[in-house]
Amino acid sequence: MHSTMILLGLLLGLLNQVSSLPVQNATGVHEGKVRSKRKYSDEFPEWDEMNVMDQILQMNSRFRPPRGLLFKEGDIASSYMKSSITCPGNSCLWPKAVDGFVYVPYILSPLYDDMDRITIENGMQDISSGTCVKFVQRTHEGSFLDIQPRYGCWSFLGQTGGSQTLSLQTPGCMWSGVAAHEFMHALGFVHEQSRSDRDQYVTIVWKNIVADQMHNFRKQLTNNLNSPYDYNSVMHYGRYAFSEDGGPTIIPIPDPYIPIGQRDGPSALDLHKINVLYNCGAND
Template sequence: MSKCALSLLILLVASDCSWAEEKDLPVSELLWKANRDVVRREDEPLVIDDIAYDNENERNSDPCVTNGCMWPSSADGNVYVPYTIASHYSSRERSIIERGLQSFKDVSCIRFVERTGQRDFLSIQSDSGCYSYVGRRGYAQTLSLDRQGCLYHSTVQRELLHALGFHHEQCRSDRDQYIQILWENIQPGLEYAFDKIDTLNMDTPYDYSSVMQYERFAFSANNKATMVPIPNTNVELGMSSQMSSNDILRLNRLYKCTSFRP
């Protein structure tokens, strides 16, 4: 084998090993790494953490699912969500996205389908970092999965859950019964990531292992915890790498997936 070919092989192996190490990180850490140094273009939406907004006034609004942002059910009981995937993804990158899309079919009545002219759809593309709007916005809505840092099963699932109408777990209306926010440890200017929202919790318990839950040091200014579980502070927090059983339960309850059979 030539020195050139050997060097290329070593580079490819090292790249695959690095990817394998990254994908084992909890989703909140993957998103933090992907979004921390992003500089957004002027034509991109307002993005706070990994949620996109049309304007600043939307940040603390009531859940949009009470105002018509759910994707509609069809006569057969399924919920069809059209999408497009930008051509700039490689076949391997596209397969990661498609696996995330398919995972919803396996556990719910949600069916992500390739767009065939529908007005409202998800436009999945490699924009600046990882982000999604919450719920259906109307017409084309960007769901960004940056090729540099966002293409993991957990991040795909989390951004899709945002697009279906779900917020972060630590923003739940009842979160103060289950976690304590340590405001003094949060990076100045990032307190918004812990805003409490009047969420619809679908009679499901607070879930420390939700794919929508941050890990305990998220947005820390001093390497100290920004939130701790209560009353048992030793419970693992935000270590999920895929949707939890409670994520799936509340998804099925919100979209009334009564006819769903695994």
């Protein structure tokens, strides 16, 4: 009887371990009973209080941009040969397939461990679950994202053609909201407070901005997709971004106490804007 109870206990323990393992769904994204929204929160508890962009800026301040690249707005990579971060005429969008989906091929560096991969794939799933954009592992495609743990958190804007690096350093960028932020850059989105109409919704407090970082607050000639301004966008700077002395650099209008930015992932309006930009729900 005693040996039977021991055997039963071992079997139950094994079943619990198996049930808690992440599994792959049909989209190739790992899922478990509780999705891992972030990693290393025990190592960096202060980052749990930051929004996505604050964390990205802190991470990127530790590195110089790779040779030949510039960072605009803090995490949008461009080459020295390219003076603009805009995407004129939607020229940088990923193509839509005949089935109505937009497939974004990617490869993941073998330097990532299993938890890193799950975190990054959760960031993909947060976009794919609400849009026609699907991230797929690359097979033979000529244009694809090469996701690497390289020098902070950053991405190029939209599809650049060929192999394009998207950096998610481990451990500092290993939050699914950070990954989703960089994937939205790769889909063609700049930061929310860079919208051409932003002065109707926020005040930029120029006197509080570090002098050599003011260029990060320039407005862009954006296609606003007839969408409302989104203070809750995962693409929004935090209230104190690039602050010189701890004072706010962005104040919402008309209510200065509206929270801006967050860390949980794409907002409902973020997903809506992806669907509008890529004409989801309609075949070309």
